[in-house]
Amino acid sequence: MTFAGILAQVLHLALMLLAAVLLPGLLRLLRARLQGRHGPSLWQPARDWLRLLRKQPVLADHASPVSSAAPYLGFAAVLAAAALVPGFMHGMALAPMSDLVVLAGLLLLARAAEALASLDAGTAAGGRAAARAMGQDGFALPALLLATMGFAVLTGTTAPDAIGATLQEAALGPRLALALLLPALLAVALAGTGQLSSGSPVPEASGRHLALWEMQRALRLVLWVALLAGLFVPFGTAFPDAGPGGWLMALLFWCAKLLLLTVVLALAEANLARLRERRMAELMGAAALVALLGVAWLFLSAGVA
Amino acid sequence: MIPWMLSGLLAFLALLAALGAAGRARAVQGGVALASAGFVLLGLAALWQGGTVPVLLPFGPPWAPLSRGPDGLSAWFLMLLGLAGLPAALAGWAAADQAPRRLMLWPLLLAGLALALSAADAFGLLLGFALAALTAHALLSAEGAWVTNPRLGRLDLLATLLSVTALAVAVGLLTGLSGDLSFAGLRAAPPEAGQAAAILLLVLPAAAARAALPLLAPLPPGPALLLVGGAMPPMAIYLLARLLLDLGGPAQPLWWGTPLLAGGALLALAGALRALRQAELSPLLGGVALAHLGLVGAGLGLAAALRAADLAPLAAMAAGAALLHLPAQALFLALLWLSAGEVALGAGARHLDRLGGLIHVMPILAWVSLAGAAAAALLPPFAGFAGGWLLLQALFSAWRAGPLGFQLLTAGAVALLGLAMASLAAALLRFWGLCFLGRPRAPRTLGAAEVAPLPRALLLALLLLSTLLGLLPGPLLRLAEPALLLLTGHGGGPELGGLISTSAGPLAADYAPLGLGLLLALLLALAAGAMRHASPHPSVSAPPWDDGFMAPPPHLPFGDPATQPDAAGLATPMRPLLPRWPGLPGAVRLPGRPRWRLRPARRGTARRALRFSLGAVVMVLLLLAWLGGGA
Numbered sequence: 001m002t003f004a005g006i007l008a009q010v011l012h013l014a015l016m017l018l019a020a021v022l023l024p025g026l027l028r029l030l031r032a033r034l035q036g037r038h039g040p041s042l043w044q045p046a047r048d049w050l051r052l053l054r055k056q057p058v059l060a061d062h063a064s065p066v067s068s069a070a071p072y073l074g075f076a077a078v079l080a081a082a083a084l085v086p087g088f089m090h091g092m093a094l095a096p097m098s099d100l101v102v103l104a105g106l107l108l109l110a111r112a113a114e115a116l117a118s119l120d121a122g123t124a125a126g127g128r129a130a131a132r133a134m135g136q137d138g139f140a141l142p143a144l145l146l147a148t149m150g151f152a153v154l155t156g157t158t159a160p161d162a163i164g165a166t167l168q169e170a171a172l173g174p175r176l177a178l179a180l181l182l183p184a185l186l187a188v189a190l191a192g193t194g195q196l197s198s199g200s201p202v203p204e205a206s207g208r209h210l211a212l213w214e215m216q217r218a219l220r221l222v223l224w225v226a227l228l229a230g231l232f233v234p235f236g237t238a239f240p241d242a243g244p245g246g247w248l249m250a251l252l253f254w255c256a257k258l259l260l261l262t263v264v265l266a267l268a269e270a271n272l273a274r275l276r277e278r279r280m281a282e283l284m285g286a287a288a289l290v291a292l293l294g295v296a297w298l299f300l301s302a303g304v305a
Numbered sequence: 306m307i308p309w310m311l312s313g314l315l316a317f318l319a320l321l322a323a324l325g326a327a328g329r330a331r332a333v334q335g336g337v338a339l340a341s342a343g344f345v346l347l348g349l350a351a352l353w354q355g356g357t358v359p360v361l362l363p364f365g366p367p368w369a370p371l372s373r374g375p376d377g378l379s380a381w382f383l384m385l386l387g388l389a390g391l392p393a394a395l396a397g398w399a400a401a402d403q404a405p406r407r408l409m410l411w412p413l414l415l416a417g418l419a420l421a422l423s424a425a426d427a428f429g430l431l432l433g434f435a436l437a438a439l440t441a442h443a444l445l446s447a448e449g450a451w452v453t454n455p456r457l458g459r460l461d462l463l464a465t466l467l468s469v470t471a472l473a474v475a476v477g478l479l480t481g482l483s484g485d486l487s488f489a490g491l492r493a494a495p496p497e498a499g500q501a502a503a504i505l506l507l508v509l510p511a512a513a514a515r516a517a518l519p520l521l522a523p524l525p526p527g528p529a530l531l532l533v534g535g536a537m538p539p540m541a542i543y544l545l546a547r548l549l550l551d552l553g554g555p556a557q558p559l560w561w562g563t564p565l566l567a568g569g570a571l572l573a574l575a576g577a578l579r580a581l582r583q584a585e586l587s588p589l590l591g592g593v594a595l596a597h598l599g600l601v602g603a604g605l606g607l608a609a610a611l612r613a614a615d616l617a618p619l620a621a622m623a624a625g626a627a628l629l630h631l632p633a634q635a636l637f638l639a640l641l642w643l644s645a646g647e648v649a650l651g652a653g654a655r656h657l658d659r660l661g662g663l664i665h666v667m668p669i670l671a672w673v674s675l676a677g678a679a680a681a682a683l684l685p686p687f688a689g690f691a692g693g694w695l696l697l698q699a700l701f702s703a704w705r706a707g708p709l710g711f712q713l714l715t716a717g718a719v720a721l722l723g724l725a726m727a728s729l730a731a732a733l734l735r736f737w738g739l740c741f742l743g744r745p746r747a748p749r750t751l752g753a754a755e756v757a758p759l760p761r762a763l764l765l766a767l768l769l770l771s772t773l774l775g776l777l778p779g780p781l782l783r784l785a786e787p788a789l790l791l792l793t794g795h796g797g798g799p800e801l802g803g804l805i806s807t808s809a810g811p812l813a814a815d816y817a818p819l820g821l822g823l824l825l826a827l828l829l830a831l832a833a834g835a836m837r838h839a840s841p842h843p844s845v846s847a848p849p850w851d852d853g854f855m856a857p858p859p860h861l862p863f864g865d866p867a868t869q870p871d872a873a874g875l876a877t878p879m880r881p882l883l884p885r886w887p888g889l890p891g892a893v894r895l896p897g898r899p900r901w902r903l904r905p906a907r908r909g910t911a912r913r914a915l916r917f918s919l920g921a922v923v924m925v926l927l928l929l930a931w932l933g934g935g936a
């Protein structure tokens with residue numbers, strides 16, 4: 001754990017938080033412009049959060065401490081996951097701890113906290129929200145694990161940072177396996193960020209609790225975008241021995257990649273209708289199949305080569 | 306030294322059985338607890354020494370002298386036996402059960418299991434297993450498990466007898482003509498092709514039946530369930546590990562492990578789906594236990610296959626996953642069973658639709674069982690995740706073993722395990738959320754009081770141990786080295802990581818639970834501090850603001866239960882993929898013809914497209930396999 005690694009890690013976390021403030025606003029703005037509307041300002045989500053923070057949280061009469069503790073747990077789990085995704089530099093301080101399966105587990109932990117908070121008030125809408133939350137991530141897990149297996153076969157590891165470094169150093173060229181893993185992970189990301197389903201995550205939350213849930217959702221979006229960028233387009237990421245100039249270039253590259261992927265996401269979202277929950281399960285099944293095909297292709301090419 | 310002390314403990318247990326027949330309840334429960342603690346200590350000591358030298362006892366049949374002496378593998382399972390017996394005995398002490406016909410069975414069951422586990426020859430193993438299996442059946446009967454369904458009891462007895470017979474035949478096949486029943490002698494002459502297949506066919510169903518039946522028995526949550534459910538399944542796993550991997554394992558082909566791998570993955574999914582479907586506490590937790598058993602079985606099967614492919618470090622990783630998961634699941638299942646027992650005792654109901662809101666009256670139990678449920682749901686810094694992570698990593702690397710069929714099997718196992726883990730998390734969330742959150746669904750619920758001091762201390766101790774295991778899996782994995790050496794011919798060693806992190810290989814990823822836990826705690830504290838600074842207003846409470854919420858009617862002071870989510874409703878989001886095969890445990894029996902026939906989908910639907918792409922994937926895979934085989 002070097003000083004540069006720690007510095008890069010802190011900078012990465014700060015950038016992720018900044019992106020979490022900006023990207024949802026950008027996504028909303030782009031969606032409005034694509035639909036021919038003027039749209040809200042870029043800072044609207046941040047303004048909403050500040051407004052929520054000024055309000056007093058209102059809990060249901062029979063709510064337990066779970067309602068007030070779960071938002072923090074969910075936010076901390078997603079924040080930890082955000083600290084573990086690859087950033088603008090390889091070999092950040094927490095990179096040795098990072099692993100795709102651990103990331104999946106942390107996201108599931110956050111989702112479980114969300115479902116518990118929904119169930120706490122004991123209302124019908126809360127039950128539906130909890131069931132939807134668990135179902136969403138549940139169906140995405142096989143596709144995510146299969147894609148992870150694909151990366152493990154391709155690069156020999158499941159640590160996203162090491163995968164990115166290996167792919168960055170490998171010869172540039174079209175790869176069928178990556179082309180198959182990308183749509184699978186993209187579908188998982190769309191499901192995981194909640195972009196394809198409507199409705200607020202926790203029906204009874206208010207005040208700072210609601211702000212925490214909304215921030216968690218924004219952070220999840222940034223996390224997936226950064227993860228996809230780090231896995232599939234690792235080019236331009238600095239190595240630890242790069243000088244200040246290298247860091248600056250890598251930072252610019254990273255921001256450009258994030259912006260580009262957000263625009264792609266906005267375009268995909270504008271063209272995809274909101275999916276019903278049953279259709280979501282089928283989309284995840286298709287993602288798992290595509291990932292399986294990619295893994296099988298890797299087996300075959302490894303056997304031939 | 307250790308073999309003689311074990312024999313002493315066995316004699317002590319026989320004495321306790323006599324005391325139990327005389328109705329001395331406290332003596333029996335205290336003695337069982339002492340003996341269990343002794344098993345844990347002796348198992349740890351034997352592991353520390355790296356196994357013991359077997360000693361011959363001065364009695365036994367002339368053709369098979371009884372020998373004692375736990376090697377690394379049996380020492381590991383002896384420790385597990387103690388871990389299952391200790392909480393059961395303490396819970397029994399707290400419940401103060403006095404019936405002699407039940408009491409005398411406790412030490413007998415423990416003695417049978419210890420006899421089987423400490424034996425250094427196949428005859429002792431068989432003898433102990435027969436005693437334990439029959440005692441377990443007797444204990445289940447004495448607890449009234451078959452009262453509602455006597456046919457199930459007869460089936461259980463039949464399965465017990467058949468599994469003992471099958472094991473006897475398998476041991477006979479293993480011995481061959483040499484007549485040498487000691488493990489060392491059997492290991493020196495592993496079975497050949499046809500014989501090996503016969504042994505696999507005999508041992509697998511026998512062990513599976515013994516492992517699964519106590520968990521499927523309709524037993525109310527209580528001390529007996531803790532003992533039988535906690536001690537019998539690891540015994541079956543021990544049989545599999547000993548007969549298939551240790552004694553029959555060397556020089557087997559690749560397919561040797563595949564039935565166990567596929568069966569384990571399917572069992573994990575079936576158990577998780579059963580847990581998601583059941584609404585009574587103990588069948589639900591039985592499903593959870595089955596799912597974890599499936600994970601362990603898949604790990605052992607993968608280890609056998611990888612060892613056959615001469616990938617010993619990878620095989621050690623898979624076997625390490627299985628061995629690491631066993632104590633973890635023993636701890637958190639004991640915790641969950643104990644909490645379920647306390648819930649049933651306090652709230653007077655075992656159906657999820659008659660519970661709810663218990664966190665207000667039993668806060669300590671609620672938080673402790675939440676940690677147990679998180680561990681059982683395989684969430685990161687908790688106890689269950691390390692084993693699951695190692696198993697997944699072993700599956701990710703297993704493609705190096707060879708042919709395309711096996712590689713596709715591992716990919717299928719990964720998909721199945723993903724679905725199983727997700728269903729398991731959903732099932733445990735449903736269990737905990739419906740028990741402890743929301744409003745009470747029956748007035749009786751609010752009459753519950755916090756757990757009594759002794760069970761509370763037991764719950765806290767289990768929580769502490771399970772958290773410790775979750776944060777520091779490395780030392781335990783090191784301790785398992787003698788067992789891994791027997792199972793795979795490779796001790797794991799430095800490849801599987803150091804003290805604070807678990808590794809999947811020198812170049813592969815690491816899992817550092819302690820660091821992850823610290824990171825989570827740090828970020829949690831940061832978030833809480835920032836929020837306290839940014840939004841200092843205290844919260845107020847008000848009636849729920851929600852579409853469709855109605856104030857409680859006068860005749861239902863806690864609100865209409867029908868306005869709350871119920872057990873069936875919370876299982877629905879996983880419904881689209883839930884298979885409804887009639888043979889699956891816990892499947893709903895539907896009137897008329899079975900529903901699993903594929904109906905033609907309508908044109909232009911996503912379902913049709915999905916089915917089409919599934920067909921296309923299978924066709925492409927077959928084509929590629931054919932081309933790859935030709936190249």
